[in-house]
Amino acid sequence: MTRVALTGTPGTGKTTVGEIVAERTGVDVIHLNDAIREEELYTERDAERDSLVTDLDAVEEWLGEWDGVLESHLAHHFDADIAVVLRCHPEELERRLRERGESEAKARENAESEALDVVLAETVERFGGDTIYEIDTTDRDPEDVATDVVAAIEGESEPRVGVVDFIEYL
Numbered sequence: 001m002t003r004v005a006l007t008g009t010p011g012t013g014k015t016t017v018g019e020i021v022a023e024r025t026g027v028d029v030i031h032l033n034d035a036i037r038e039e040e041l042y043t044e045r046d047a048e049r050d051s052l053v054t055d056l057d058a059v060e061e062w063l064g065e066w067d068g069v070l071e072s073h074l075a076h077h078f079d080a081d082i083a084v085v086l087r088c089h090p091e092e093l094e095r096r097l098r099e100r101g102e103s104e105a106k107a108r109e110n111a112e113s114e115a116l117d118v119v120l121a122e123t124v125e126r127f128g129g130d131t132i133y134e135i136d137t138t139d140r141d142p143e144d145v146a147t148d149v150v151a152a153i154e155g156e157s158e159p160r161v162g163v164v165d166f167i168e169y170l
């Protein structure tokens with residue numbers, strides 16, 4: 001097994017898809033956001049944003065030589081053999097986040113970040129183009145998206161970047 005970074009803007013479906021991939025393949029999946037809280041891998045609490053400031057070095061150390069699927073919007077900040085970047089049209093992303101109970105401001109902020117390809121750009125900067133599998137989840141079932149992720153993990157599909165253009169949302 002190798003290490004896979006499963007990343008994407010919040011709401012693109014990483015947790016949902018990660019769980020399906022784990023069930024289908026038996027591969028170990030770490031939901032990093034949970035681990036950061038449970039293992040106290042943070043430097044401080046950001047009271048204003050009601051969030052934790054991740055200690056990237058502490059996470060790196062905690063991960064050690066672990067192999068499996070690392071699922072988080074921060075997953076691409078750590079070493080991995082391949083990166084899978086989930087994408088979602090900003091309008092659908094906003095809807096998903098609102099349905100999940102996020103504030104309008106938070107949903108809008110994430111939708112704008114998705115329109116600007118922020119996570120993809122960060123992932124390309126770290127991984128280069130040859131080990132990234134970008135997958136559009138818009139109008140798709142999580143089960144179908146999981147099938148694409150498994151294909152990427154098992155080396156049955158080609159790396160690809162540049163599959164969406166959401167800039168008109170802005």
Ligand SMILES: Nc1ncnc2c1ncn2[C@@H]1O[C@H](COP(=O)(O)OP(=O)(O)OP(=O)(O)O)[C@@H](O)[C@H]1O
Binds near residue numbers: 100
């Ligand atoms: N392919 C999909 N189609 C429709 N809805 C989806 C899809 N994937 C996930 N969802 C829904 O969107 C919401 C967000 O999904 P999920 O929590 O898996 O996203 P996430 O990327 O892990 O977010 P976060 O980074 O905040 O943990 C959930 O309510 C989920 O049911």
